[in-house]
Amino acid sequence: MRDDETVFITGFPGFIAGRLVEGLVAAGARLLLLVQPALLDKAKAEIAELDKTTPGIAGKVRLVEGDITQSNLALTSADQELVRAEATAVFHLAAIYDLAVKRDLALTVNVEGTRNVNDFVRSLPGLRRYHYISTCYVAGKRKGLISENELRHEAGFRNYYEQSKYLAEVLVEELKSELPVTIHRPAVVCGDSRTGETVKFDGIYYLINYLLRMPRAVGLCNIGNHRVSLNLVPVDFVIDAMVAIARDEQAIGRTIQIADPAPLTTHELFDTIALTINNSRSRLTIPAPLVEFFLSLPISPPITHLPHHAVPYFFLKQTYDTSLSSELLGRHGLSCPPFPSYVETIVDYCAKHATR
Numbered sequence: 001m002r003d004d005e006t007v008f009i010t011g012f013p014g015f016i017a018g019r020l021v022e023g024l025v026a027a028g029a030r031l032l033l034l035v036q037p038a039l040l041d042k043a044k045a046e047i048a049e050l051d052k053t054t055p056g057i058a059g060k061v062r063l064v065e066g067d068i069t070q071s072n073l074a075l076t077s078a079d080q081e082l083v084r085a086e087a088t089a090v091f092h093l094a095a096i097y098d099l100a101v102k103r104d105l106a107l108t109v110n111v112e113g114t115r116n117v118n119d120f121v122r123s124l125p126g127l128r129r130y131h132y133i134s135t136c137y138v139a140g141k142r143k144g145l146i147s148e149n150e151l152r153h154e155a156g157f158r159n160y161y162e163q164s165k166y167l168a169e170v171l172v173e174e175l176k177s178e179l180p181v182t183i184h185r186p187a188v189v190c191g192d193s194r195t196g197e198t199v200k201f202d203g204i205y206y207l208i209n210y211l212l213r214m215p216r217a218v219g220l221c222n223i224g225n226h227r228v229s230l231n232l233v234p235v236d237f238v239i240d241a242m243v244a245i246a247r248d249e250q251a252i253g254r255t256i257q258i259a260d261p262a263p264l265t266t267h268e269l270f271d272t273i274a275l276t277i278n279n280s281r282s283r284l285t286i287p288a289p290l291v292e293f294f295l296s297l298p299i300s301p302p303i304t305h306l307p308h309h310a311v312p313y314f315f316l317k318q319t320y321d322t323s324l325s326s327e328l329l330g331r332h333g334l335s336c337p338p339f340p341s342y343v344e345t346i347v348d349y350c351a352k353h354a355t356r
Contacts, residue, residue, distance in 0.1 A: 005029045005128075006086045007246075010068055010117060011093030013039060013046045015199045016133075016189065019235060020091060022050060023243040025060050032083055034066045034073060034094070068094050068113035073120050083120075089129040089246065092117045095168070096161065099309045103160045110164035114171055121179065130172075130179050131246060136187045136231065136257055136320050138166040147321045148185070148257045158312045173255075180252045182245060186238050187259035187320060188313075193234035193342035196349025203313075204232055206306045207270065208350050211277050213305075222274075222282035223291045224266030228317055231263040234346075237336050241325070244332040251328060259320040260336045266314055272340055276347050288315065 007024055011017045012033040021031060035043040043063055051058040064083065067074040075083065094117075096109045114132070121130050139146045140157040151173055157163040175181050190205070191198035201209065241258045245251045264272065271281040294300055295311045322336075329335065 005088050006032060007089045007091060008032045008034065008083055008087040008124075009091045009093065010034045010073075011091075011095065011133075012063075013043045014093065016235065016238070017093050018046055018050065019239045020093070020242060021047075021057065021061065022054055023239045024091075024246070025054065025057050027243050027247065029060070029089075030086075031061045032087060033061060033063050034068070034075075035063050036067055037065050040065060068116055069108055071116060071119075073116060084124055086126075087124050088126045089131070090117075090121050090124070090127070091131045091133065091242075091246075092121075092172075093133045095133075095165065099159050099161050099313075100307070101159070101161050101164075106160040106164035107167075110161075111167045111171070114168035118171055118175060121175075128180060129246060129252065130175070130181045131242070132169070132172040132181065132183050133242075134169045134172075134183050134185045134255075135162075135165050136185045136259055136318075137162045138169050138185065139318055139320075140166060143317045145319045145321055146257075148255050148324045151255070159309060176253050182251045182253070183255040184242055184245065185255060185257045185259075185320075187231035187233050187257070187263075189235050189238055190232050191234060191346040191349055192236045193337050193345060194236060196342075196345040196347075198235065198346070198349065201350060201354040202310065204230065204269065204346075205350055205354065206304070206310060207266075207314075208273055208347055209354055210304055210306070211270075211273050212347075212351055220283050222267055222270045222285045224268070224270040224314075225285075225288035225291070226265050226267050227288070228315055229263040229265050229319065230269060230314065231259045231318075231320055232339055233258055233260055233336055234342060237334070240334055241329055244329060244334055248328060248332070254324060254328075256325045256328065257320045257322055258325060258336075259322050260339070261322040261326055262338065263319075264339050269339065272343055273347060276344050 007029045012035055047058055047061055064079040072080055096106055140162050141155040142153050188203045238258055275281055292315050301307055
């Protein structure tokens, strides 16, 4: 990271945004953080907490109030002038990350918000890099291998979150001929591989909590299957990857899937977690169609705590190509840690902090 880099970030405060702040400051950047007025006090408190663990962060961060759903991001004239004068890079993280989000809200925040950020980014005279945080799930209902250079499709989507992130990425993709754009597509982000820390207990945590509640009775029967993988990436790897990509000019104009090149099947995930919790693997495997049918019934969520909107992701036959990301991140000494190497850490954290 260049000594004179000033990064403008949307989406703060937030778990990933907070971790990115730490990573970018450690790399030498100064930061301008766009914060919604209603979250200003929370943002100030989070910066104060970050400054305790990493002294000096507060001196390298400035908060500016705004809203991505408004023209010019609802910045005051003075703050517009400040950002345009100083920002040399942008990380656009702000979005609704909710599989059950309603259509109008998803389109307003994720699509129109991104359109507004794009328009504002065009006005930055000193721009060197524009990083957009997307998701591997822009692939929607596509099946098979999903390449990093593929985006447009007509396979449809499972929810408005996927659809809105897809439409937003289309908007950013169109800027590649005009601006120094890099699109980051993380897979399913889970807790820190070293500490287990997380703030959201969804995704793989549905399965972890399921096994924590009934380890012996449920552990006998594996509800995963051998044909579908759930691609998991720990948040520390995601942040390290984003910071490395921000320093690498060969990533300009690229879309990079931050994913595990060797993800476990849901059957393997079940047994790996069960082994960690109860020191035993399952003895029987329930047929996948039967599991999917049961999980879709009205009685299922109260029993399993798995909401219906999350069910398709345990039966999604997609593989994310990581050829480019593995090559690029490998030059920085980075690779996605395998799930078995940190499963005990995230299960431990979940057992102590999640409400079941």
